[in-house]
Amino acid sequence: MLLLDLLLMLLIAYGFGFLYYGLYRNLSARVHGRFGPSLAQSFSDSIKLFVKEESTTFGWMFYLGPVIMASGAVLNVLFIPFLNQGESLQGLSSYGNLIVVLYLMVLGPLGNALGVGSSGNPFGVMGVTRGLTRLLALELPFYLAAIGVMIDAGSADFGIIMQAQSTQSNMFAHPLLFAAAFISFLGFMGKSPFDVVGAPQEVYSGPATEFSGKFLALLMSQSAMFSFAKLLLMVNLFWGGADHLGELVAKTFVLFVAATFIGSVYARFSTVQSVEFLIRIPTLLGIVGLALL
């Protein structure tokens, strides 16, 4: 039964991940004043990449990169409960808590660094360096916000955190913590102005520069699932989770649209600037938020 549940969770994450990616392309196309591709376009892209006849590789470490990254995303999805009540779609959340999830979020990028490093492409390595530097700066405010939420609920367990918000969601109870988490969430989603990692005008595609065919498809799928997991995390921590699937979709959608629109009107910061910014403003917000608890 649990296995079936897990499978369902993965399917939902996969499906909605790609749907949201399609929506992202569509919505930003509307901002640009055009129609954009169909919603299923990114799904077609990933299928096409899976059936490419050739995929360049640079030895076994190179295979491991996307695989570790994908397993990080899968575990992330499985450890975050989709709903705040009931038995189904709870995944492995009873075996782990917020701290495990926060740890797992770092696993993927670190694993990918191994794979990219073995390709020897300077742009890939540069992208990974940028990614890890940014990750350090992103984690600080996000962890502060997460700690605040945990202190408030008195537990690191998702169920208890969500239950604590049944009267008032954390977004209104602790707006400063939410602001800190939201800004670093933008960075986690790779949205402007924090999209230094794969900046095409600077380092080609960053870490993905040398990945082709199946590897790229794997990276695409994991990033779709991973971004759904991040949306889920934000909804659970600050919006009190969801009672049923419909509410979940609505809440993640609103969050996603906000991130998309913000991303399409800002210029990209350079690495140093984004680290500086993240360490200053959201971290300060987080500290003040913690102090006000």
Next chain:
Amino acid sequence: MDEGFIPYQQSLEDEEQSIKSTQSVIEQAIAWFRAHSMFVLAYGTGCGAIEMPPTFTSRYDIERLGVVGVATPRQADILIVSGYCSPKTLKRVIRSYEQMSEPKYIIGLGSCTINGGMYWDSYNTIKKLDDFLPVDMYVNGCMPRPEALIEGFVKLQEKIRANSSEAGYIQYRTRYAHYRANQERLFGTQVQPRYEENFAGMNL
């Protein structure tokens, strides 16, 4: 192949119905996905690159067809050789093409790729792109309008869906000696590593 450009282009544009009917359902589905997701390498080789921004942005919005630009050759399916090619550029174009993973296609944009165009008597531009690389679709004009480029993409989609054995990348493998000889003749001593050395052992 008949002589002259028009029959040659006709042969590129012909939809190969007979082959299509012999495909299995899975092959057809794969071909459909390939035709509806085309990643274009962002390499503006010549002045045709000036009509690519309008094609890719809000006025003509070619992303509707599933065409997007990507930054690196590894991720790309389609290489647009946009206009005249000097030997110095051609070397880089060949290099980029060989780094792309199969199946891959080339669109020759502009008259200069077809017969040298305006620069037919210039000492530093090639006159016939398909001597050096297998071109899957030519779009003529100087400049070709964005509509013409979109038409080229639509024709190329048909060709990809027909899944022909004469697709450029297959020809580049089977008739490599021919292309290589032409490249060597043009570049003289400054040739690059052979294609086999790039793809040896990389087939998964």
Next chain:
Amino acid sequence: MERKVITIYHGPQHPGITGNMSVELDLMGETITRARTHVGYLHRGFEKLIERRTIIQAFTIVCRICVPEPDPNEANFALAVERLAGIEVSERASYIRVMVLEMARLGAQLLWMAGQSGSVGLGTVGQWSIYDRDLILDLFEQLTGGRVYHMYIYPGGVRRELPDGFLERLSALLDYLQKRLDAYDRLFFDNASFQKRAIGVGVVRGEEVLRRGFSGQVLRGCGFARDLRRDNPYLLYDQLEFDIPTQSAGDVYARALVRRAEMRESIRILRQVIAQMPEEGAIMQKLPKHRKFTLPKEDTYVAVESARGEFGYYMAGDGSEMIRRMQVKGPSLIHAFSLLEPLLVGEELSNVALIMNSLGICPPEIER
């Protein structure tokens, strides 16, 4: 500890490069310690081709020298031939030429805006501005039959009469663009994230810049109001009112602000042209027959202000129907070598595209 220096090629196949050229960079971490510009990927030998073409044949290829803004080439070619052959152009034709040049300048600035915003990952601006540039290209198509290459400004005048209602449509487009420029101000020029990226980057400063042959926004961005339209007037620019915007900071943002003001000035010039253009008049002088159209054995130099700086032609005739020598000097030649190379040293890798775009480097005019 000795830090490792790696050498990478930024281009020619790179999304952050302005056209088909490359910059060889020595990097220490992400900081550039040495930069070398490489060109030649677009060399077509125009100057050789023109030596073996008659004047009419040469006219058709000069516009292809610079792709984003071909019309200064046509104007230069026509001005040089007219000066050597002693042809006077009618007032109406001159007005039409000014109109074409300003439209082209506006289009080139919009295209620059797409590149500059793209270099900092603000793709939305590019999508909008290329659409707006396309509306200008539509007018060009009505006027000349070509979107990008117009082959319109011909020695002796211009090639075709204005289509019916053209000036009204142009006027309507200017109203539209005026409104759009406000939108660009909000989204791009006043955007705090763009300011954060652009201020203090790629600084050109000092009296010395005048001696080094720079032109265009590089000079105007560091406080020198140099514009050939005013300093060395050609066509009818001495009869039109316009300002030369300047900034004093000399960085990427200053050059962007100069361009922003220039777009408004172009619109102002175009409005004057619409108001002042004579209704009637010849647009073309009577020229000698194709094979009899010869240039005397003399030489001259003409220059116009393109959207990126001084665009000059040296032309020498030899008494035959061919042009003996025509040498093109675009602003990018100096900017891409003697300005870009030292400017990049000490900058971060992420600023390369930013700086290149702000200098408006256009490779086809460097190597022709």
Next chain:
Amino acid sequence: MMSYLEEHYELIHKTPRLFALHVTREQLLDTLHQITTHTSFDTLSQLTCTDWIEEERFELGYMLTNALRSHNLMLKCSIARDKVTMPSLALLFAQAEVMERELHEMFGIGFEGNETLYDFALEGWCDIPPMRREFDTLAYVNAHYDFREGREDNLDVKEEIKKRKAAAKSAKETPSGA
């Protein structure tokens, strides 16, 4: 500033804002030095070269412009085609370096003192420098590139035009629609 030039040199007025001046190869550096110190023509904006093959000389043009960018002065210097070296101006003007590099490649002119005379636009060129008059680009093209076969009616354009004219003429003589 004009008065100084007119006093010391034989100035050719081409237009009200464009002047020319002939100098010999030996005088060049000295004249440039004098002009840049005594007049406001202190910027090198272009370096041109014209090949007068029938007179056995290259004519180099040093285009100077003033700080106001309002006037241009061209220093013209003829050198023999076989003895093709010039003193480099790289120390005087930083921008001269790349201009000389281009002329070196296109005409084969050496510039003494310029360290950067390596490939500019061409890569591994081993023919005659292409902008020299004796270099025949069409012959080079025929030797190095293949042309695509034209359409059948395009192979001999003159014949074809004649044919079409004759056809049009005969069509006129026998009015259609009868």
